Amino acid sequence: MNKILFDNILALAKPFYPDSDPAHDWGHICRVFAYAHKIWLGEGGDLDIITAGVFFHDCVNLPKNHPNSSDSATMSAERAVKILSGLNDFPQHKLPAVAAGITEHSFSKGLKPSSLESKIIQDADRLESTGIIAIMRVLTVCGQLGRPIFNWQDPFCEDREPEMKYGLDLVYSRILKVSSMMNTETARGIAVESDERTRQFIALLKSEAALFPTEEDHWDDKLEVSSKLVTPMLPPSGFDKTGDDRRFSRSTL
Ligand SMILES: [Fe+2]
Numbered sequence: 001m002n003k004i005l006f007d008n009i010l011a012l013a014k015p016f017y018p019d020s021d022p023a024h025d026w027g028h029i030c031r032v033f034a035y036a037h038k039i040w041l042g043e044g045g046d047l048d049i050i051t052a053g054v055f056f057h058d059c060v061n062l063p064k065n066h067p068n069s070s071d072s073a074t075m076s077a078e079r080a081v082k083i084l085s086g087l088n089d090f091p092q093h094k095l096p097a098v099a100a101g102i103t104e105h106s107f108s109k110g111l112k113p114s115s116l117e118s119k120i121i122q123d124a125d126r127l128e129s130t131g132i133i134a135i136m137r138v139l140t141v142c143g144q145l146g147r148p149i150f151n152w153q154d155p156f157c158e159d160r161e162p163e164m165k166y167g168l169d170l171v172y173s174r175i176l177k178v179s180s181m182m183n184t185e186t187a188r189g190i191a192v193e194s195d196e197r198t199r200q201f202i203a204l205l206k207s208e209a210a211l212f213p214t215e216e217d218h219w220d221d222k223l224e225v226s227s228k229l230v231t232p233m234l235p236p237s238g239f240d241k242t243g244d245d246r247r248f249s250r251s252t253l
């Protein structure tokens with residue numbers, strides 16, 4: 001692909017990815033392309049189709065709670081074909097393959113990719129659903145939909161099945177499962193490394209979560225934890241806790 005065509009595709013696609021949707025902004029598209037390029041280096045395929053497919057794959061993105069949300073990929077494919085039809089430099093006979101790649105990338109539709117280029121676009125987008133960035137993307141969607149970031153009583157799904165309404169639950173129901181859904185060997189290798197980082201994140205979060213009581217804990221437990229947390233603020237020994245300045249007293253915490 002020549003540089004002018006590449007730049008033209010980017011310029012046409014960029015306006016469809018506003019910052020107001022942080023999980024599907026221009027940064028997401030550029031990272032998906034970086035993954036796609038890496039996979040293409042290992043697997044081959046037609047770079048025109050892959051590039052156009054990646055840069056337009058989320059150009060229509062209805063909110064996750066919209067009744068037609070699952071049609072976003074089909075609508076993106078239609079928009080891409082319409083726009084790229086007006087780009088003379090783009091080989092027009094490749095438009096059906098671009099449309100298929102965009103339609104088939106959809107996670108919710110669960111379609112099987114019909115070509116190597118489709119496999120690469122799907123894998124690259126799925127890699128954005130692995131690792132720490134995937135966790136950040138999930139949490140930003142939680143914020144948009146007004147959902148809790150995790151279940152306070154059981155953050156790590158130890159005694160319950162993961163639920164859609166909790167952000168962290170998606171680590172268990174999706175983020176750690178995506179690596180087994182890759183089409184290509186190259187993407188599988190990248191996903192294994194991402195999963196390792198996700199597990200490290202969870203381990204760190206577990207040690208942080210252990211500092212806090214669950215909602216169901218008895219108040220005495222909470223008091224104990226609170227005392228631990230503010231220990232560095234306690235006054236030097238000999239401080240008169242019965243005086244006016246009682247805010248340092250454990251009994252008032
Ligand atoms: Fe998408």
Ligand SMILES: [Fe+2]
Pocket residue numbers: 028032057058125
């Ligand atoms: Fe995407």
